[in-house]
Amino acid sequence: MTAASSSLPQGFEELEGFVPYWVLDSNDQRRAARSTAEMDDIQRFYDAIVARAEQAIVHCEQFTLGQMPPASERLFKLLLAMNHAAIAVEMHGEPRAFDSTWPSAVRITQGPWPHGGRI
Amino acid sequence: MSAVIEKPAQTPNAGRHVIDEQSFTHAAGLSTGPVSVEPYRSPAFFELERERVFKRAWLCIGRVEQLPQENAYFVKDLEIWKASVLVTRGKNNKIRAFHNVCSHRGNLVVNQTCGVAERLVCRYHNWQYRNDGELIGVPDQKHFFDLDKKTCGLTPISCEVWEGFIFLNHQSKPEVSLAEFLGPFGTRYAGIPYFNLDETIVIQADFKANWKLIADAFAEPYHVPSLHPATLAPGFAHPEQNRYARPLSAMAHGIHRHFSAYGNPDYVPAPTSKVEQLVYVQDTGGVLGGDDSGNAAALTAHPAINPTKDRSWSADVTWIFPNFNIDYSTGGFWTHEFWPVAHNRTQWTLKIYIPKTMSIRHRLQLEHYACRWAEVVLEDVTNCERIQRGLESGAKDTMILQDAEMLIRHSLHVLDKWVKADHVADALS
Numbered sequence: 001m002t003a004a005s006s007s008l009p010q011g012f013e014e015l016e017g018f019v020p021y022w023v024l025d026s027n028d029q030r031r032a033a034r035s036t037a038e039m040d041d042i043q044r045f046y047d048a049i050v051a052r053a054e055q056a057i058v059h060c061e062q063f064t065l066g067q068m069p070p071a072s073e074r075l076f077k078l079l080l081a082m083n084h085a086a087i088a089v090e091m092h093g094e095p096r097a098f099d100s101t102w103p104s105a106v107r108i109t110q111g112p113w114p115h116g117g118r119i
Numbered sequence: 120m121s122a123v124i125e126k127p128a129q130t131p132n133a134g135r136h137v138i139d140e141q142s143f144t145h146a147a148g149l150s151t152g153p154v155s156v157e158p159y160r161s162p163a164f165f166e167l168e169r170e171r172v173f174k175r176a177w178l179c180i181g182r183v184e185q186l187p188q189e190n191a192y193f194v195k196d197l198e199i200w201k202a203s204v205l206v207t208r209g210k211n212n213k214i215r216a217f218h219n220v221c222s223h224r225g226n227l228v229v230n231q232t233c234g235v236a237e238r239l240v241c242r243y244h245n246w247q248y249r250n251d252g253e254l255i256g257v258p259d260q261k262h263f264f265d266l267d268k269k270t271c272g273l274t275p276i277s278c279e280v281w282e283g284f285i286f287l288n289h290q291s292k293p294e295v296s297l298a299e300f301l302g303p304f305g306t307r308y309a310g311i312p313y314f315n316l317d318e319t320i321v322i323q324a325d326f327k328a329n330w331k332l333i334a335d336a337f338a339e340p341y342h343v344p345s346l347h348p349a350t351l352a353p354g355f356a357h358p359e360q361n362r363y364a365r366p367l368s369a370m371a372h373g374i375h376r377h378f379s380a381y382g383n384p385d386y387v388p389a390p391t392s393k394v395e396q397l398v399y400v401q402d403t404g405g406v407l408g409g410d411d412s413g414n415a416a417a418l419t420a421h422p423a424i425n426p427t428k429d430r431s432w433s434a435d436v437t438w439i440f441p442n443f444n445i446d447y448s449t450g451g452f453w454t455h456e457f458w459p460v461a462h463n464r465t466q467w468t469l470k471i472y473i474p475k476t477m478s479i480r481h482r483l484q485l486e487h488y489a490c491r492w493a494e495v496v497l498e499d500v501t502n503c504e505r506i507q508r509g510l511e512s513g514a515k516d517t518m519i520l521q522d523a524e525m526l527i528r529h530s531l532h533v534l535d536k537w538v539k540a541d542h543v544a545d546a547l548s
Binding site: 027030031046060080089090101109111112116 | 479487
């Protein structure tokens with residue numbers, strides 16, 4: 001993929017493949033995405049985003065929260081999704097809590113601002 | 120029907136483990152035998168709870184910040200009352216509550232969950248009410264027969280506020296005031312500084328289990344190492360010092376109760392947990408912390424919080440009878456509402472009060488905080504639905520509680536008093 005066709009800021013093109021699945025608008029959607037993904041896919045995303053996390057944070061820090069250009073906002077949403085991937089990789093070693101039921105009645109109906117969402 | 124077995128069967132000294140610390144259960148004056156599981160599975164007991172507990176107790180339904188300005192209102196459905204409740208902030212900031220029911224033909228007046236309005240209009244025939252409940256407008260009034268608007272206001276619900284928490288009572292003339300209902304808890308926990316009141320993470324579930332099962336899940340830390348091995352145990356237990364996450368204290372305060380949870384003071388994210396390291400706020404001292412240490416210091420200085428002032432403290436769980444928790448931690452506070460729908464169905468709401476997002480890194484920390492919480496409660500809700508199936512199978516008539524589960528025993532003890540007492544004063548004694 002060339003830089004011109006990337007939906008992410010310049011320099012982060014390598015993360016483009018994760019945009020369709022992991023760039024989501026709310027906390028609850030990101031949680032559902034991780035909970036229903038295959039562990040290999042979560043690990044692949046985790047490895048890629050963690051390797052670039054510090055640089056991505058520094059990039060996003062140029063902008064006022066809630067007022068990022070679309071490409072930077074997509075990168076920020078990948079960083080938000082990184083936390084969910086970490087639950088699987090760093091805590092469980094599987095997509096969600098051992099023996100838990102899914103779909104679950106549990107919903108994050110209001111997440112932190114911005115991009116937390118509200119149901 | 121009883122929630123308490125009066126004469127428990129006991130096998131004297133047979134394999135009995137002697138607890139070498141102070142017994143919370145004995146100190147609270149509670150018996151130590153098995154307890155009946157009927158209150159968790161019996162539809163008949165559920166109806167007793169509805170009539171004798173939930174229609175006589177003061178119930179917390181929110182905080183004053185949900186009414187941020189004059190003329191603000193919110194509506195809450197209380198399934199246990201089979202009622203829609205309207206709460207308003209009127210002139211002079213007076214907070215009132217009403218049945219959200221039109222005096223004309225019984226329609227629900229307000230159908231928005233919240234808003235700002237001095238006048239509230241039932242859209243069936245445009246009858247108009249002021250937010251103090253008075254009926255002020257009836258279209259084509261002359262064709263009614265002797266209609267006296269003064270007697271046709273919204274039906275008020277008894278409403279009192281304690282420390283910013285709004286409580287309602289279903290009795291038209293409550294037998295006891297909110298202060299009497301809260302008793303020693305209300306005075307002991309008065310004056311706690313609440314902060315971060317404008318932002319919340321909200322986690323909810325409507326699931327298939329008795330309301331007390333989810334309340335019980337937050338009432339004891341004994342299950343933390345086993346049910347939450349990855350999400351909570353590293354911060355709330357210790358492989359040598361406190362393997363079973365024994366509480367630092369657990370006490371009854373009249374009909375209410377608290378326990379103080381141990382926190383592993385040495386906890387730091389594992390070196391392999393790169394994301395947790397990136398977002399973890401070290402100075403909150405707890406993995407459920409959502410705030411910095413300044414606010415926490417004011418909270419922990421209060422005598423009711425962490426009453427033994429133990430250094431290895433993470434959070435206090437307070438359980439206001441029957442169905443409300445206010446929990447205080449080094450990182451702020453959160454509340455639980457456990458709303459019964461049926462003997463085997465519950466609507467539960469967790470509100471976590473958080474600071475306003477200050478930076479990119481702070482926002483990432485809040486995301487981690489929210490998703491850790493959601494994962495913890497996924498473990499709890501999954502578990503509650505399984506317990507419900509286990510109890511409804513009829514395989515067991517009792518459950519066995521250990522000392523760290525004292526709050527559950529106290530809950531059942533108080534519940535038993537309320538369903539048996541003909542007068543609320545007797546239930547409080």
